[in-house]
Amino acid sequence: MRHNPALRDGHQIRLIEGGQDYFEALVAALNQARSHVLLETYIFDLHGAAVRVAEALERAALRGVRVWLVVDGVGTPQLPEVWRVRFALAGVDWRIYAPLGALGLLIPSRWRRLHRKLCVVDGQTAFCGGINILDDWYDPHHGSLARPRLDFAVSAQGELVGHIQDSMSQLWWRLQGAKNARERKIPQALHSFITAGLPLPWKPPLPLPDGSPPPSRAALLLRDNVLHRTQIERAYRKAIGLARHEVVIANAYFLPGRRLRQALVHAARRGVRVRLLLQGRYEYFMQYHAARPVYGTLLAAGVEIYEYDASFLHAKVAVVDPDNERPWATVGSSNLDPLSLLLAREANVVVADRQFAQQLHRRLIQVIASQSTPVLAAFGQRLWHQRLRDRLAFGLMRMALFLTGHRY
CATH class of the missing domain: 3.30.870.10 (Endonuclease Chain A)
Structure with a gap:
């Protein structure tokens, strides 16, 4: 795994405030995807503006892009039936991280949740922040909001895209291996756990156009x-x-x-x-x-x-x-x-x-x-x-x- 927390030069980092701008940037990147998309989120609530992200994932998969989606078992216990069908028909692969089961959070080990909000598109662009796939003007527990929630994310290009992708890929293959093991598909499970150490393709970003902000250490x-x-x-x-x-x-x-x-x-x-x-x-x-x-x-x-x-x-x-x-x-x-x-x-x-x-x-x-x-x-x-x-x-x-x- 390439990850090293030391700050490195050569990144393009853009600050994003709020779900509306985040979804706009995310959908634009998904619409340009040609190879693969990895998306992790704690909450994927298919309500209001968040539907645009689901539709972009669906379009990407339909044109042959490999799409992997992971949601958390507390934040998103299940996707709506209509979207489970649509994702299956399009070829979107998705997993629920640590489903709660019958006893739910009564078991302390199940308090270990997937809370990150990450996305990588084609190994070129990454997103990281606090913004769930959740409409800014809506809360699942409180209904419509008078003002949007305050939250931030970043879009990034540069070496840390590969670090983010490696982490997401490893988690995906471990989830896939655990799924195969539960289904007693032992050879497939072993293959998944071995594959977890193999990185997806990552390419350095293209040269920056004239007038771009200077690169950042990140x-x-x-x-x-x-x-x-x-x-x-x-x-x-x-x-x-x-x-x-x-x-x-x-x-x-x-x-x-x-x-x-x-x-x-x-x-x-x-x-x-x-x-x-x-x-x-x-x-x-x-x-x-x-x-x-x-x-x-x-x-x-x-x-x-x-x-x-x-x-x-x-x-x-x-x-x-x-x-x-x-x-x-x-x-x-x-x-x-x-x-x-x-x-x-x-x-x-x-x-x-x-x-x-x-x-x-x-x-x-x-x-x-x-x-x-x-x-x-x-x-x-x-x-x-x-x-x-x-x-x-x-x-x-x-x-x-x-x-x-x-x-x-």
Whole structure:
């Protein structure tokens, strides 16, 4: 496998905000596919604008492109019957990662989910971010939204496309091998597991046209339960530890462990301006309430916390020192909470490029200024029943981690 998390030169990285622009870019790439398409997503909800992606996958398969789709068994327990038929007729191959089965999430090992949102087209272009295949104006649990959710992704060309493709290809063949083994097709299962180590074809990107932005240094960061258990968290801690001026983090489900909290506290105490843009609207009991007991420590150290309340926040991005000599930015699928950092398969792209970092920084500061509410020091004086719910959720999260054998 080609993957090396070291930053490398020669990438074209473009920031994408929101599902509408993401789907437009994704469909355009799928319409140009000639060889193969790999797509992974936690949620594939065939409602509204997301249908365009399914239709593009179908068209690609019908013209002979090899199309592999993987969805998560919690985020997408099943595809609608009409689309199962359409994909079968077109030749789209799809798999569900870790279906829940009868006992569902009562089995702790099933909390290990596929949470990455990745796509590779022809080994030339890749997409990575936090955006599911889900209409921005719709939520499966809350219905129509008054404003679109806030989320980001990137499109990429360059060496990391091969790294993303290798990771996706390995997962596909392991899923295929497990499927064959369950069906007692032992020779086919062995072939699939052997094939998992063989990369799909990857080609360097074509020369850039005149007037293109200068290439960026970038890398792929993964989190899984084998070789890359702490890669994303360590990258965050290192970037925060090296910060000299500013850290801005936007994260949907925020419950950092002790070492990451310490990194934020130490940065703020040495004079770095640290701003957190977090979920301000109630979505899930655990994620909403369990985060709040850590606010006090961060606020006391001088960390600024803002809650996004215009719609649902789904972003998982960060920027460090965008205007200085060592800019750092990341866009991906990983929340800064135990589900992402200890259990799920995640993928982030890191970019060390001033122009990219400044672009993401400007957008986050706009959102903080116009669409969020500051969390003040008086937060700790909230009503007793609010604090009780927070402590209950925090305790339940700690208990859940104990059941999985993790300390956080």
